[in-house]
Structures are given as structure tokens and as C-alpha cells.
Amino acid sequence: MRNMREKIRYYLHKPLFLLGAIFVLFLGGLLSFQFMNATVMAQPAFCKSCHNMQYEYDTYAQEGLLAHKHAEANVTCHDCHEPSLAQQMNEGWLFVTGQYDNPTKRYGFTNEQCLSCHKWEDVVEKTKYLGANSPHNGEHENGNEPPQCMDCHSVHHEQSTQKCNTCHATEWEGLDQSWAVQAK
Numbered sequence: 001m002r003n004m005r006e007k008i009r010y011y012l013h014k015p016l017f018l019l020g021a022i023f024v025l026f027l028g029g030l031l032s033f034q035f036m037n038a039t040v041m042a043q044p045a046f047c048k049s050c051h052n053m054q055y056e057y058d059t060y061a062q063e064g065l066l067a068h069k070h071a072e073a074n075v076t077c078h079d080c081h082e083p084s085l086a087q088q089m090n091e092g093w094l095f096v097t098g099q100y101d102n103p104t105k106r107y108g109f110t111n112e113q114c115l116s117c118h119k120w121e122d123v124v125e126k127t128k129y130l131g132a133n134s135p136h137n138g139e140h141e142n143g144n145e146p147p148q149c150m151d152c153h154s155v156h157h158e159q160s161t162q163k164c165n166t167c168h169a170t171e172w173e174g175l176d177q178s179w180a181v182q183a184k
Helices: 002-012 015-038 044-050 054-060 066-072 085-096 111-115 120-126 128-133
Strands: none
Touching (some): 002 015, 044 054, 044 085, 054 066, 120 128
């Protein structure tokens, strides 16, 4: 028994051994965090446990909204919201100290973010039936800037044909029900 204690004491005094042990523990913690981040922490129920987002969470299950369409496609929060580790730590601190925004700020997305999953060609094809009224036919470009997806589409909040009606006098009868659904 004494021999074993001496061996442990011997290795604990070796700097290289200590550095290796610290590295292994750090790597294990990092891998565990990454696994949790990619599975449990990306789910809406987990996000809602800290974020003040009951409303957004409810829309994930509310039929007719884009958030629900994403839920049906197994899209998680982190598929669209990609917080850095520093941002996650800051948000955790704000929540613990009671300084978190209430209600949650609404964030817009760039076309690049939306088009990382949605192929432009597919969007154009699916809205071709709207003919000249299709917002995806290139006529809605402001100068050389194409419109942003978020100009018309909202994921967690109701969409509105009123945006379209600022320029167009039409009933938009061909639009799917998500354009008429009011978020509850």
C-alpha cells in the first residue's frame, strides 16, 4: 500500500504528468459541452429554460407558422440561431443577474442564413404559380439589392400581406394559410 502512495506522490510532482492530466480533463469537458450543445442544448425546451421566450417556444408547435414548419423538419434553435460560446456565456450571465431583455429582442436574418437551407431555385419554383405577383421573380430588387427574406417572412410571428399591399392591390388568394394565421 505504501508503495502505491509513493508512486502517486511521485507522479503528482511531475509537471508533465500534471499538464497531461489537466489537458485530458479539459478535453473531456470540452467534448461533453459540445455534445450537450449539439443535442440537448439546441432543443427549444432547453432554450426556453433560460431565455425569456415562451411566446417563441409556443409558435414552434403552432400549426400555420414558419416555426412549426421548421419543427416538422427537425430544425432546432441552433440551426438558425448560432451563438458563439462567448455569447452563450454572456446570455447566461444576463439571465442569472436578471438583466435579460423582456420581451426578447427580435432578430432578423440575412438571406445567406435562409439560403443555407432553402435553395433559391426551389423557392422560385414553388412560387411560380403567383406569376407576376411572385416576390421571388426578381422584380422586387431595390436597385441591385434583392429583398431580404425577412422583409416578408417571419418565423415566430405572424406574417402579413399588408407588407405586399403597400405596393400591390391584390387579395393574394394563392398564399398558404401561414400568411393569415395570427400567432396566439
